[in-house]
Amino acid sequence: MASKQIDEIVLANATTSYAAYGGYKALEKARAMTPAEVTEELMTSELRGRGGAFFPTGRKWSFVPSKEQLPKPHYLVVNADESEPGSFKDNEIISRVPHRFIEGCLITAHAIDCTNVFVYIRGEYSGPYEILVNALEEVPKDVLGGVTIVVHRGAGAYICGEETALLESLEGKRGQPRSKPPFPAISGLYASPTVVNNVETIATVAPIIAMGGANYAKLGVENSRGTRVVSISGNVVNGGNYEIEPGTSLRELIYDLGGGIAGGRELKAVVPGGSSTVILTKDEIDVGYDFDSLAQYRTAMGSAGIVVLDDRCCIVQLGIRFSEFYEHESCGKCTPCREGTRWLTAILRKLEDGRATQADLDLLLDVCDRINGKCLCPLGDSDAIIVASYVAKFREEFQAHIDEGGCPFGGHSSLDHVLAPVAMHTLAPVAEVPA
Amino acid sequence: MTLYELIQAERAKYPVDSQSAVMPALRLAQEEHGWLSPEVIREVAEALEETPAYVKSIASFYDQFHLAPVGEHLIEVCTNVSCAVVGAQQVLEAFENECGCHAGETSDDGKFTVRTIECLGGCGWGTIVSIDHHYRTYVKPDDVPQIVEELRGE
Amino acid sequence: MSELVTVTIDERTVQVPKGTGMVETAQAAGIEIPVFCYEPRLGPPVGACRMCLVEVEGMPKLQAGCTLTAQDGMVVRTARTSTQAAEGQNSTLEFILVNHPLDCPVCDKGGECPLQDLTFRYGPGNTRMTFPKRTFEKPIPISPLIALDRERCILCYRCTRFSESVAEDGQLVAINRGAQSVIATFEDEPYVGHFSGNVTEICPVGALTSTQYRFEARPWEIQNVPTVCGMCPVGCNISATTREGKVKRVLSRNHAEVDEGWLCDKGRFAYGHLNARDRITAPLAKAGPRRFEELSWEEALDRAEELLRRGAASTVTALSGGESVEEAYALGKLMRTGLDANTAVLPEEIPDGLDAYRAPLSALRSAKTIAVVCDEPVVERAPVVELWLKAAKRAGATVTYGAPDEAVDALVTDRSGPTYGAQNVYHLPRTPNGRGVADAWSAAGDGEPVDEEPVLLIISGDEAALTASVRSLAERADAVIGIGMFQDSFRGLADLVLPGTSYLERDGTTVNLEGRLQRQRRAVLAPVPDTLAWIAKLAERFGVELSPYASVVFDEVAAKCFGGITFGDVHEIAELPPRAEARSERQEPGSQSEPGSGLKLVAYRPLFSGAAVARTPELHFQQPNGELQIHADDARERGIRNGQTVTVSSNGTSVELRARLMRDLARGVVRVADGQQGELHQNVEVTP
Numbered sequence A: 001m002a003s004k005q006i007d008e009i010v011l012a013n014a015t016t017s018y019a020a021y022g023g024y025k026a027l028e029k030a031r032a033m034t035p036a037e038v039t040e041e042l043m044t045s046e047l048r049g050r051g052g053a054f055f056p057t058g059r060k061w062s063f064v065p066s067k068e069q070l071p072k073p074h075y076l077v078v079n080a081d082e083s084e085p086g087s088f089k090d091n092e093i094i095s096r097v098p099h100r101f102i103e104g105c106l107i108t109a110h111a112i113d114c115t116n117v118f119v120y121i122r123g124e125y126s127g128p129y130e131i132l133v134n135a136l137e138e139v140p141k142d143v144l145g146g147v148t149i150v151v152h153r154g155a156g157a158y159i160c161g162e163e164t165a166l167l168e169s170l171e172g173k174r175g176q177p178r179s180k181p182p183f184p185a186i187s188g189l190y191a192s193p194t195v196v197n198n199v200e201t202i203a204t205v206a207p208i209i210a211m212g213g214a215n216y217a218k219l220g221v222e223n224s225r226g227t228r229v230v231s232i233s234g235n236v237v238n239g240g241n242y243e244i245e246p247g248t249s250l251r252e253l254i255y256d257l258g259g260g261i262a263g264g265r266e267l268k269a270v271v272p273g274g275s276s277t278v279i280l281t282k283d284e285i286d287v288g289y290d291f292d293s294l295a296q297y298r299t300a301m302g303s304a305g306i307v308v309l310d311d312r313c314c315i316v317q318l319g320i321r322f323s324e325f326y327e328h329e330s331c332g333k334c335t336p337c338r339e340g341t342r343w344l345t346a347i348l349r350k351l352e353d354g355r356a357t358q359a360d361l362d363l364l365l366d367v368c369d370r371i372n373g374k375c376l377c378p379l380g381d382s383d384a385i386i387v388a389s390y391v392a393k394f395r396e397e398f399q400a401h402i403d404e405g406g407c408p409f410g411g412h413s414s415l416d417h418v419l420a421p422v423a424m425h426t427l428a429p430v431a432e433v434p435a
Numbered sequence B: 001m002t003l004y005e006l007i008q009a010e011r012a013k014y015p016v017d018s019q020s021a022v023m024p025a026l027r028l029a030q031e032e033h034g035w036l037s038p039e040v041i042r043e044v045a046e047a048l049e050e051t052p053a054y055v056k057s058i059a060s061f062y063d064q065f066h067l068a069p070v071g072e073h074l075i076e077v078c079t080n081v082s083c084a085v086v087g088a089q090q091v092l093e094a095f096e097n098e099c100g101c102h103a104g105e106t107s108d109d110g111k112f113t114v115r116t117i118e119c120l121g122g123c124g125w126g127t128i129v130s131i132d133h134h135y136r137t138y139v140k141p142d143d144v145p146q147i148v149e150e151l152r153g154e
Numbered sequence C: 001m002s003e004l005v006t007v008t009i010d011e012r013t014v015q016v017p018k019g020t021g022m023v024e025t026a027q028a029a030g031i032e033i034p035v036f037c038y039e040p041r042l043g044p045p046v047g048a049c050r051m052c053l054v055e056v057e058g059m060p061k062l063q064a065g066c067t068l069t070a071q072d073g074m075v076v077r078t079a080r081t082s083t084q085a086a087e088g089q090n091s092t093l094e095f096i097l098v099n100h101p102l103d104c105p106v107c108d109k110g111g112e113c114p115l116q117d118l119t120f121r122y123g124p125g126n127t128r129m130t131f132p133k134r135t136f137e138k139p140i141p142i143s144p145l146i147a148l149d150r151e152r153c154i155l156c157y158r159c160t161r162f163s164e165s166v167a168e169d170g171q172l173v174a175i176n177r178g179a180q181s182v183i184a185t186f187e188d189e190p191y192v193g194h195f196s197g198n199v200t201e202i203c204p205v206g207a208l209t210s211t212q213y214r215f216e217a218r219p220w221e222i223q224n225v226p227t228v229c230g231m232c233p234v235g236c237n238i239s240a241t242t243r244e245g246k247v248k249r250v251l252s253r254n255h256a257e258v259d260e261g262w263l264c265d266k267g268r269f270a271y272g273h274l275n276a277r278d279r280i281t282a283p284l285a286k287a288g289p290r291r292f293e294e295l296s297w298e299e300a301l302d303r304a305e306e307l308l309r310r311g312a313a314s315t316v317t318a319l320s321g322g323e324s325v326e327e328a329y330a331l332g333k334l335m336r337t338g339l340d341a342n343t344a345v346l347p348e349e350i351p352d353g354l355d356a357y358r359a360p361l362s363a364l365r366s367a368k369t370i371a372v373v374c375d376e377p378v379v380e381r382a383p384v385v386e387l388w389l390k391a392a393k394r395a396g397a398t399v400t401y402g403a404p405d406e407a408v409d410a411l412v413t414d415r416s417g418p419t420y421g422a423q424n425v426y427h428l429p430r431t432p433n434g435r436g437v438a439d440a441w442s443a444a445g446d447g448e449p450v451d452e453e454p455v456l457l458i459i460s461g462d463e464a465a466l467t468a469s470v471r472s473l474a475e476r477a478d479a480v481i482g483i484g485m486f487q488d489s490f491r492g493l494a495d496l497v498l499p500g501t502s503y504l505e506r507d508g509t510t511v512n513l514e515g516r517l518q519r520q521r522r523a524v525l526a527p528v529p530d531t532l533a534w535i536a537k538l539a540e541r542f543g544v545e546l547s548p549y550a551s552v553v554f555d556e557v558a559a560k561c562f563g564g565i566t567f568g569d570v571h572e573i574a575e576l577p578p579r580a581e582a583r584s585e586r587q588e589p590g591s592q593s594e595p596g597s598g599l600k601l602v603a604y605r606p607l608f609s610g611a612a613v614a615r616t617p618e619l620h621f622q623q624p625n626g627e628l629q630i631h632a633d634d635a636r637e638r639g640i641r642n643g644q645t646v647t648v649s650s651n652g653t654s655v656e657l658r659a660r661l662m663r664d665l666a667r668g669v670v671r672v673a674d675g676q677q678g679e680l681h682q683n684v685e686v687t688p
Ligand SMILES: Cc1cc2nc3c(=O)[nH]c(=O)nc-3n(C[C@H](O)[C@H](O)[C@H](O)COP(=O)(O)O)c2cc1C
Pocket: A048, A049, A050, A051, A052, A053, A054, A055, A057, A079, A080, A081, A082, A083, A084, A158, A159, A160, A161, A162, A163, A164, A196, A197, A198, A199, A201, A202, A377, A378, A379
């Protein structure tokens, strides 16, 4: 299969040693160019952000006003908060190719005329954190060229992956999203022009400069150029990260790279791009894994976390478990998300427990509708969108929960009785425990 | 270096007048004291020249900061979907049995706190268990007795 | 800058400056966009509550009106003409009410509650939430002044934003995340801060309420009297809420140039002093060293006349600065024209020539450089001025403390001295109406004061009676007449005491620190006759013509010192008089702090002190504790950390205090609340 054979670009030549990495040649090349030329190269490459929103990276950089236009320091903030269920690629990128990542930081800093880089890494990633800090210590001073890279550790909050919440958190505030505009490129960290990019995006920068944007753009398909690191997990034989060429079909990813469904079971559904993306049924996996193809199914590559679910998965329970996640991770700032995600979980649980009536299913969809499009950031919307997609694609299964007065899996679903953190006593107890 | 001095070193990494050092400061304080008691929060606040209320509002936002005591070892089992469909719940139950406490609780001997946690970012290698902030991959219920044994020995 | 753009809202077209907020733009078109979290005084909009959703042509999703700004050609639809927007607002209210207890019948906010009003207009008529609502222990005190009901809270974050970015006290915060979020103080300790009460007013539901007002009145039983606070020289505009002849609460009455709708806790909560146990309700005569006996008014006026005749021109009048212009003038006219007693102890010296530098307090916000030349904390003297300074800093101003090295735009000072090139100068008097009282006294007569020991001393006001210099003067006088509200102020001091009234009980005018003449209205009847009434009676006996009516007295004063305006010209939202033309750079040196090796110790008078606060037990927790305020750099040089216990010493004595590091005071100055300095001298050293 062609998909397996591609040459790794981001994950190539894994090493944590500066010497073995062979120095920062792309950085040298970039520094010989003007910042505008570097940005131009990125535009040519058609690289789009790997954090989930898929925004063209070169364009993002070009929004940063010059220091003459706005005399303030510029910042590069790298988003290493990777917390979307199903995604674990940034973990491996930092761990296996830290120097490609650091080199990308330095090239980007050059392109946006900045000397302060912050890497916001999720608090749980102690291993990658140590690797990154050690790698940074290896980089010679003159290579850093006056750029400081501070690694800032998060402390367990998915919402801090949202770029403005991340900036708030980095500023020492509660990690709650800001309303946009102003966009970070104008007023980001410390109210100064800021570029926020994902780890993989940054790790792709050095290869692009090395091979040339035009060569990079030869890979992939229209609107989805280059390569992508996808995370495959769930009921597959070979879970893991794979660098692929977009356009490869989801079927190939699951059956060739992932080795198929574990235990010889049947495929039931696939979450294609992390928990926040619309689910695909087993009949919808002959779709190309790229932006345009997935858009036909109203779904997306998101953060490229492919969660494969076999026939033992109760979709109502899937809704509960993800909804519990969003409820737990809601920052609490905006009303529809804070109250709505909690309400969704409750209605879903009622369905699962067999206490629901037809009216509850209608209510479920109506609450989804009432959340969707009204939140401050995409977190709340995501919960509503995915739950609504579960009902749309697996309506009979929801109906069965009502008709049979309980879960048709009869306690044998692969998600049965899973204890979510939100359902557990938390170690940060509230002042009063809600009744 | 004392905690106060360590916190000042963190502050130096960020612009003056910014509050950015609060998370690193809380992490340092927690490493030193195990959890963030009101007294520790006050100590951090004073070192940062902030109010304790502000520091608490930050600490309570993030899951990794403990506002109640935790055991000597912190065992966190990911129960998000990718881990759950490969048996996270059974792994959790094995830990509950071996450690002698329910999820969300600390064992009577103070050795273990067991809790579930949202996706740890290792989905393809599940079940992921974070033990004292270091990941174990592919954990199966059968592995649990030995893990707990090792921890007890430490 | 202010390019006009055309926006269409619900088919109405308006022109507003580009970038105007959509809530204001709609308002200009006469259309309401409902809001909860939006409150421009709290800083940039946050878009949290999602009550303000509107439909915008060309945008697929509903937009939060509060964060949207007017752009040319924008077409906006609110719930009036868009079913999508109406549905959005209905959704938000449904979500808000999911966990709201709907305990309106027993809620103090009921009847004046935005949540009730907006639900009535935009909300769902029934509930579809069948799960148990979240419950909390309620109400919990977050201080003796404020109760918090977490069930009613809709998490609009107005209160925490006030604490974080207006008062900047960092006391009231949100803790936890998501649906578990609650508003809290640290470990339920009291919310200590000069401005805490404002959160009860900005809360759009009944989550933060005043303990003093709890269960005291329903909105249809009350009257709000527009008046002006008489507790400090800022003169914040207030509404006194009364029910059955009693003041039940004090609310702000936003004067955009003076207070922007904020009050300090003294102005808001100290009204309880009106009903103090030792309130003087009848004239009193000394009947023993610590004892008074009551007199009839006829007897009292006879006694007063007798004492005044004896004192004659050797009578000295000590004023407190808490009198209205009219009271001070009436007293002055009686003394100066009736007795030729021209000697007064004025509450303070007001530097002259200030009128040339007059500017509204709100102008501080647009100053780029501000010098504060005042050793005492501004917040303790004129609390709301501190909020303006903070606003200026947030807007990017450089605020320096102590004599500045370079010329500044604005100067805030407590002394007469150089103006450092400032265009605007704000002098901070000590007393609420020190300026008006000085003006009124000088307008009342033109005889020369004499410099001899007083035969009779008149002490006007409790604050004057509590002043050490006045008390020592009293010891030297043959007789003392007091005018005041509380027995304890005059016990052992006065031979005759005539009952005084509070600013909430009188009609008249007062001049604030800007030089703004403002009108105070009688909110409630005093338990005693009006001061002007009995002064007029007494004046008659000395052949002095005085009206008992504030309006008539005012017109008489105004002709002499306020350019002849009439009582009616003093509007409910009073204007600042124009600047005096003549302007000479004031150069006289102020009180120089002599350079010494040590630090200069300043003992300041706390805001939460004085006769009214002493009689409001709920406010006592706000009194300062043993803290030494020290500049962070002075502290670092001495190896002192924030919160550490330090020894303050001079000339062999020492005091232990907790160090509080700050940046908003001058280098070389350390401060303690008055009374905590012990025997310390002015020059001290501080060691860890
Ligand atoms: C709720 C939420 C969580 C997110 N989490 C992440 C994350 O963990 N890592 C990431 O790179 N982007 C995350 N994003 C996307 C970021 O907001 C942002 O778009 C991205 O970091 C930009 O980088 P890119 O342009 O390189 O993709 C998240 C967005 C949302 C709404």
